[in-house]
Amino acid sequence: xxxxxxxxxxxxxxxxxDFDMTKEDKYVYLNIAIQLIKALDNEYVSGREYVYNGEMxxxxxxxxxxxxxxxxxxxxxxxxxxxxxxxxxxxxxxxxVEANARLSEDEKDIYRxxxxxxxxxxxxxxxxxxxxxxxxxxxxxxxxxxxxxxxxAPMYQKFAHVFxxxxxxxxxxxxxxxxxxxxxxxxxxxxxxxxxxxx
Numbered sequence: 001x002x003x004x005x006x007x008x009x010x011x012x013x014x015x016x017x018d019f020d021m022t023k024e025d026k027y028v029y030l031n032i033a034i035q036l037i038k039a040l041d042n043e044y045v046s047g048r049e050y051v052y053n054g055e056m057x058x059x060x061x062x063x064x065x066x067x068x069x070x071x072x073x074x075x076x077x078x079x080x081x082x083x084x085x086x087x088x089x090x091x092x093x094x095x096x097v098e099a100n101a102r103l104s105e106d107e108k109d110i111y112r113x114x115x116x117x118x119x120x121x122x123x124x125x126x127x128x129x130x131x132x133x134x135x136x137x138x139x140x141x142x143x144x145x146x147x148x149x150x151x152x153a154p155m156y157q158k159f160a161h162v163f164x165x166x167x168x169x170x171x172x173x174x175x176x177x178x179x180x181x182x183x184x185x186x187x188x189x190x191x192x193x194x195x196x197x198x199x
Contacts, residue, residue: 001079003030003065003131006124012093014103014111017118025125026132029165031059032158033135034067040142040151068131071138078134079127086126090119136162140169143196144177155183155190163194170196 009023059067069075097103097111115122142148143166153159163181170177178197183190 001083001127002061003027003068003128004061004124006121006128009125010118010121012111012114012118012122014107014114017114025128027125027128029158029162030064030128030132030135032162033132033139034059034064036139036151036162037071037135037142040139040146040148068135072134078130082127082130083123085130086123089126090115090122133165136165137169139166140173140177143170143179144173148196150193150195152191152193155192160192163192166194 005027006025007019008025009020011018011020072078093115094112097108097115100108100111103111139162143151151163153163160181160183167179167181170179180195180197182193182195184193185191
């Protein structure tokens with residue numbers, strides 16, 4: 001098992017395989033999410049502002065996987081469960097094809113073969129997504145436990161996406177933690193800011 005880019009969501013049918021370009025592989029956000037954990041998972045003095053150089057070199061697939069395994073005590077079990085869940089999803093899709101009364105036997109054969117051809121792609125995408133959300137949940141824990149008031153980053157789509165995902169995680173804590181994502185300009189450059197409230 002490993003982390004690697006798969007691609008946008010595959011739309012599989014008896015007609016072939018298409019890709020939904022609006023449903024990006026969560027892999028593209030993993031490097032940012034890991035950089036945020038590296039920046040935030042430290043001891044800080046209250047009232048001080050800290051700067052983290054997020055423009056470090058991009059982590060390789062192997063480095064991201066190693067980070068995940070070393071920093072998540074449940075990584076082995078989590079990855080096994082994520083892979084099992086992804087395989088179960090593919091098997092369920094194959095069962096749906098069998099149960100589809102509107103398809104001819106030839107169409108079912110084509111559909112099944114398309115699913116089988118795309119199996120490893122679909123599983124890798126699912127594993128990437130599971131790892132991403134596991135990392136983002138840890139970011140939520142860090143923000144909840146760490147007294148971080150806000151995090152600011154350059155206004156890149158990937159940072160904004162990760163901030164919005166973290167915001168969703170914070171809402172599911174009990175009690176929920178209020179947060180806000182803003183975009184602002186400073187010195188002619190755009191930034192995105194995640195503010196955390198009510199802890």
